[in-house]
Amino acid sequence: FTEYLRRTISIRDTAVRTNMKENFYHGVLLGILGVKNRWGISSNREMGEGYADILAEPDTGDMGIIIEVKYAHDGDLDAACKEALKQIEYTRYEDDLEDDGVENILKYGIACYKKRCRVMLAEK
Numbered sequence: 001f002t003e004y005l006r007r008t009i010s011i012r013d014t015a016v017r018t019n020m021k022e023n024f025y026h027g028v029l030l031g032i033l034g035v036k037n038r039w040g041i042s043s044n045r046e047m048g049e050g051y052a053d054i055l056a057e058p059d060t061g062d063m064g065i066i067i068e069v070k071y072a073h074d075g076d077l078d079a080a081c082k083e084a085l086k087q088i089e090y091t092r093y094e095d096d097l098e099d100d101g102v103e104n105i106l107k108y109g110i111a112c113y114k115k116r117c118r119v120m121l122a123e124k
Helices: 002-008 018-033 077-090 094-099
Strands: 040-047 050-057 063-071 104-113 116-121
Touching (some): 002 018, 002 116, 018 050, 018 063, 040 094, 063 094, 094 104
Parallel strands (some): 063 104
Antiparallel strands (some): 050 063
């Protein structure tokens, strides 16, 4: 994702109010994931006790992918990834998938800062 950002965006693309910067990266990820036309991709879907940024459901029906995106305002990508993963756990986004019988749930925290990003996968 970092390589993609380096090749395609300008840091001016995120020249919005600080609390809105995350939305740009969220949209870019939706566009990238949208090419998987057999996958169910949802944005800001109500799940658990909140709204998951992105939910991807491959057409196999046995997996769910929860993605939480954060903008690392201070450039600390690791801390922002951990914050995203903490949000996934705290708000119990996985509950809805588990209720539907999905056993293989991947939870990703993605942090972005200008043209850099970091991805962390929650431990099972």
